[in-house]
Amino acid sequence: MNSRLIAVSLRSLKVQNVSVVGSGLMGAGIAQVAAQTGHNVVLNDLNDAALGKAQKGIEKSLGRVAKKMGDEGAKFIEDTMSRITFTTSVEETAANADLVVEAIVENLAVKQKLFADLEAGASAKCILATNTSSLPVSAIGANLKDTTRFGGLHFFNPVPMMKLLEVIKANDTSDEVFQAMLDWGKAMNKTTVKCIDTPGFIVNRLLVPYLMEAIRLVERGHATKEDVDIAMKLGAGHPMGPLQLADYVGLDTCKFILDGWHQEYPDEPLFNPVETLNKLNEEGKIGMKSGEGFYSYKKK
Numbered sequence: 001m002n003s004r005l006i007a008v009s010l011r012s013l014k015v016q017n018v019s020v021v022g023s024g025l026m027g028a029g030i031a032q033v034a035a036q037t038g039h040n041v042v043l044n045d046l047n048d049a050a051l052g053k054a055q056k057g058i059e060k061s062l063g064r065v066a067k068k069m070g071d072e073g074a075k076f077i078e079d080t081m082s083r084i085t086f087t088t089s090v091e092e093t094a095a096n097a098d099l100v101v102e103a104i105v106e107n108l109a110v111k112q113k114l115f116a117d118l119e120a121g122a123s124a125k126c127i128l129a130t131n132t133s134s135l136p137v138s139a140i141g142a143n144l145k146d147t148t149r150f151g152g153l154h155f156f157n158p159v160p161m162m163k164l165l166e167v168i169k170a171n172d173t174s175d176e177v178f179q180a181m182l183d184w185g186k187a188m189n190k191t192t193v194k195c196i197d198t199p200g201f202i203v204n205r206l207l208v209p210y211l212m213e214a215i216r217l218v219e220r221g222h223a224t225k226e227d228v229d230i231a232m233k234l235g236a237g238h239p240m241g242p243l244q245l246a247d248y249v250g251l252d253t254c255k256f257i258l259d260g261w262h263q264e265y266p267d268e269p270l271f272n273p274v275e276t277l278n279k280l281n282e283e284g285k286i287g288m289k290s291g292e293g294f295y296s297y298k299k300k
């Protein structure tokens with residue numbers, strides 16, 4: 001294929017219609033930003049209750065942006081919301097999409113089944129991507145008929161605030177699809193970084209072991225959790241200390257990621273189980289969302 005033909009095929013993968021499956025924390029954020037940046041969005045979940053919650057959450061989040069816009073604010077919210085269609089139908093989700101981003105429950109079999117259903121209803125050019133944090137991207141797309149159209153788009157929470165998007169090249173992702181995913185990241189006003197399909201990609205591969213080392217340091221009695229957090233904020237310039245950050249991410253999520261990696265790479269000491277993390281999970285103290293983790297977030 002000559003370079004002119006490649007340019008033509010790259011242009012043909014431009015993303016305008018975006019479908020997002022899973023309207024939870026991440027999916028709602030991805031749908032919001034896609035609509036804010038002018039895309040036509042279809043947001044899918046299993047039931048109307050989940051979609052209703054997502055709709056309210058997006059409206060609230062847009063309201064915060066609109067506050068700074070003065071008279072234009074109300075129109076901005078209306079225009080943005082008018083670009084989002086809410087549905088429980090997988091067929092409708094796949095039908096006109098240039099790109100589908102999956103942000104559902106972190107379960108390999110459930111994700112594989114969803115992608116089979118999506119591929120059956122999508123056009124041959126539609127790009128399929130997963131937002132998984134901890135599962136191997138290539139395994140999620142392994143059963144697709146066309147694995148070259150599949151890759152990873154890993155956003156960060158909260159999606160409207162966090163500027164980074166990790167774009168993951170799975171084993172078979174074609175160059176055209178990878179380039180289109182990078183271009184779409186820019187169109188979403190994100191800064192993109194490229195990574196191959198490796199556990200944790202860039203951010204979590206460095207962050208999770210760092211958080212675990214901080215817990216281990218406290219476990220050994222070498223410093224208090226308060227001092228570890230102060231030290232990393234004032235000494236390393238981090239906006240949050242590692243124990244605070246673990247609480248924010250969720251100690252259930254930290255454990256889920258660590259356990260998965262430990263199972264896959266039992267010889268890697270950085271991925272070894274952490275006693276305090278397991279104990280807090282057993283006690284249901286999973287961080288900010290449960291009201292308690294390393295710190296208490298209960299209103300006094």
Ligand code: NAI
Binds near residue numbers: 025044045106110157
């Ligand atoms: P969440 O639990 O807030 O939302 C998941 C949503 O998916 C729920 O609304 C659920 O009803 C829906 N869902 C489940 N199965 C479905 C199906 N078959 N079809 C349609 N909808 C379905 O989860 P969250 O935190 O938004 O995570 C979603 C994905 O994003 C996971 O793969 C996770 O690893 C990844 N991720 C999470 C981050 C985080 O900070 N929470 C950061 C980056 C990625």
